[in-house]
Amino acid sequence: MSPPTILALDLEGTLISNAMSCFPRPGLHAFLDFSAAHFPRVVLFTAVSEHRVRPILDVLAAEAAIPGWARGIEIIGWAGEVKDLGFIPRATVAGTLLVDDLESYVHPDQRAQWVPIEPFVQPYPDTDLELVRVTEALRDRLRSAG
Numbered sequence: 001m002s003p004p005t006i007l008a009l010d011l012e013g014t015l016i017s018n019a020m021s022c023f024p025r026p027g028l029h030a031f032l033d034f035s036a037a038h039f040p041r042v043v044l045f046t047a048v049s050e051h052r053v054r055p056i057l058d059v060l061a062a063e064a065a066i067p068g069w070a071r072g073i074e075i076i077g078w079a080g081e082v083k084d085l086g087f088i089p090r091a092t093v094a095g096t097l098l099v100d101d102l103e104s105y106v107h108p109d110q111r112a113q114w115v116p117i118e119p120f121v122q123p124y125p126d127t128d129l130e131l132v133r134v135t136e137a138l139r140d141r142l143r144s145a146g
């Protein structure tokens with residue numbers, strides 16, 4: 001089994017609070033840098049449309065909540081009820097992992113690719129450690145495949 005090469009990240013409830021308040025989750029900057037260092041391709045797979053996401057990324061980068069490179073992150077266009085990893089251009093399902101807080105978005109045939117994360121919700125505690133925990137979960141996935 002070859003290690004996954006694409007990391008698909010949900011936005012709302014996973015990396016930030018939501019597209020209205022846009023609070024960055026604790027550890028977001030380090031998590032994105034880890035992602036880029038360990039996966040050849042990191043994409044955003046979100047229900048929020050790209051024209052709304054780009055200004056959010058600009059603000060987060062200006063606040064240094066995300067690395068500068070993340071402003072230009074690839075955003076996956078898709079439609080439907082679930083985040084079918086087949087929507088990612090040139091991706092194979094087996095070579096892709098999805099970090100998402102909502103199980104209902106996971107394609108039923110692609111559950112093995114899902115890396116669950118607890119939703120980042122009010123009161124948005126600054127003690128939230130989910131991105132640290134998921135970093136270790138991703139390290140395990142890479143190790144077990146490598």
Ligand SMILES: [Mg+2]
Pocket residue numbers: 010011012013014100101102
């Ligand atoms: Mg979400």
